[in-house]
Amino acid sequence: MEPQPNSAQSTESSSSLKVALAWLYVGVPLLWGVSQTFIKALALFK
Amino acid sequence: MAEASLLDRSRIVAGPGFNRWLIPPAALAIHLAIGQAYAFSVFKNPLMSLLSHDVDHPAPDDWTAGQVGWIFSIAIVLLGLSAAVFGTWLERVGPRKAMLASALCFAGGFFIGSYGVHIHSLPLLYFGYGVVGGIGLGIGYISPVSTLIKWFPDRPGVATGMAIMGFGGGAMIASPLSLTLMNQFKNASDNGVAATFIALGVIYLLFMQLGVWTIRVPAEGWRPAGYVPAANHNEMITTGNVLASQAIKTPQFWLLWVVLCMNVTAGIGILETASPMIQEIFSDKVLGAGRGITAAAAGGFVGLLSLFNLLGRFFWSSASDKIGRKRIYLIYFGLGIVLYALLPTLGRNASLALFVVACCLILSMYGGGFSTMPAFLSDLFGKKEVGAIHGRVLTAWSTAGVLGPLLVNYLHENAKAKQLEGAAAFQNVFYTMAGLLVVGFIADLLIRAVNDKYFVHETVTRAQAEAAPAH
Numbered sequence: 001m002e003p004q005p006n007s008a009q010s011t012e013s014s015s016s017l018k019v020a021l022a023w024l025y026v027g028v029p030l031l032w033g034v035s036q037t038f039i040k041a042l043a044l045f046k
Numbered sequence: 047m048a049e050a051s052l053l054d055r056s057r058i059v060a061g062p063g064f065n066r067w068l069i070p071p072a073a074l075a076i077h078l079a080i081g082q083a084y085a086f087s088v089f090k091n092p093l094m095s096l097l098s099h100d101v102d103h104p105a106p107d108d109w110t111a112g113q114v115g116w117i118f119s120i121a122i123v124l125l126g127l128s129a130a131v132f133g134t135w136l137e138r139v140g141p142r143k144a145m146l147a148s149a150l151c152f153a154g155g156f157f158i159g160s161y162g163v164h165i166h167s168l169p170l171l172y173f174g175y176g177v178v179g180g181i182g183l184g185i186g187y188i189s190p191v192s193t194l195i196k197w198f199p200d201r202p203g204v205a206t207g208m209a210i211m212g213f214g215g216g217a218m219i220a221s222p223l224s225l226t227l228m229n230q231f232k233n234a235s236d237n238g239v240a241a242t243f244i245a246l247g248v249i250y251l252l253f254m255q256l257g258v259w260t261i262r263v264p265a266e267g268w269r270p271a272g273y274v275p276a277a278n279h280n281e282m283i284t285t286g287n288v289l290a291s292q293a294i295k296t297p298q299f300w301l302l303w304v305v306l307c308m309n310v311t312a313g314i315g316i317l318e319t320a321s322p323m324i325q326e327i328f329s330d331k332v333l334g335a336g337r338g339i340t341a342a343a344a345g346g347f348v349g350l351l352s353l354f355n356l357l358g359r360f361f362w363s364s365a366s367d368k369i370g371r372k373r374i375y376l377i378y379f380g381l382g383i384v385l386y387a388l389l390p391t392l393g394r395n396a397s398l399a400l401f402v403v404a405c406c407l408i409l410s411m412y413g414g415g416f417s418t419m420p421a422f423l424s425d426l427f428g429k430k431e432v433g434a435i436h437g438r439v440l441t442a443w444s445t446a447g448v449l450g451p452l453l454v455n456y457l458h459e460n461a462k463a464k465q466l467e468g469a470a471a472f473q474n475v476f477y478t479m480a481g482l483l484v485v486g487f488i489a490d491l492l493i494r495a496v497n498d499k500y501f502v503h504e505t506v507t508r509a510q511a512e513a514a515p516a517h
Contacts, residue, residue, distance in 0.1 A: 015065045022071035025256055026078055026212070033218030034356070037349045044339075044346030044402070 055140030060262035066197045068260055073190030073209035075257035076145055079250040080152055080186040081216015086118045088224045092237040096166060099237065109168055117176050119448055124180025126444025129188045133437025134290055141193045141261045148186030149254035155179020156247030163240040191420045192433035196264050200273045202421040207363030210417035214356035282372060286501040287428030293435045298426050298496050301489045305375055306419055307442035308486030312382060313412025314450030315479035316405050319458065320348045327393040327469045354406040355413040362414025371422035372493055378411040379487035386480035393469025426496050
């Protein structure tokens, strides 16, 4: 049995999951805002 | 001995294995929220017609455009002042407590402002959104900066660019969000503004909690894996530290203050007048009947400028890690001078596409000027109190935020009084902005490494350093 590597792996994956969730939390509203602005900007080229 | 609270700096020191890529989203959670300030104009018409509900036919007691305009101006002035005043406190207590204070003030500003709208009290709105909210803006703006620089010593420009990009992005979220909320509450007697303020206060208070509870500071002596500070010594990048109280005694600090002030004022030259400017310069008279820029297209132009402002914050700041801070500001100013000087000609020749490209480039460098500043300060003064020093430099933004629009409006109105039209009505605005950029260029050119006498030596205590006379 090798508990140490498994535990380290688990910490690593939970850390990566946390990072992904944190980026989603800020990324989704940011992308929504950018897309709304981009749609508005298209009016200049019509 | 009392146990340290969850908010104290000592409780947020990251343990081994902490992933530093959690810090940029924590910073973004704050900056995306407080960036709302730049979308405040969506409330202008609703606030000017609280009693009449018709902005074209206001009631005698309805607030005027000038009165409503002061709400944003007060908030920006308080942003700079509070960043300057609370910077040293932030360095002492750490980013978590500062972020929580920012969230409470920013949301509190909305709540107080909402009551001000409800009872139709302009002073209460000034105090709420302007003063209390403005303090939240200032503390929030600087709260993640020094932490980011300490976590990313290998690419400070990228790190601060990401966070400060959020401030630009915040307006893009807040504008459609506020319009949606006001539409939802439109049956209320106050055009839905009070309820929208409450909703925004709650949303932002909750949203900012990610930053508050995720932020960590690196342990003393921590370095990213594999990072070795550059061996070839660059005199413009210090390894020492200058305290904020000493930094303001250096010529470098005031040169950077001028650099920021000129860059912001020049950007405001475009931002402040973007919509009427493009409609006036490229009217039906210039482009031909039915081919002039409409109000909707002008709105698109403003949107495009916002996008370039956002992208510039990340792009230029990241590029400064490679090119160097002083050189990148020389590019902002040098290129800016050329572009501003070209705008009247492009307008006269009806070169719409080139005019738009030039304005977008100018706005990208306006954004870049904001986001590159913390890394420039860190290079010159060290990382120890860079947040506090940055806070003091931000008073340049407050100054530019008030003086810029005054200058632009004065020059434009003066031209109109002389019966000038189209591009000619904006010629003096553009040339004046180019002149301001010349001042910024010279100030940047004069920046040299900070004199050794200002640096903290480990054997000197803070009290001794602060008591040292100015030279």
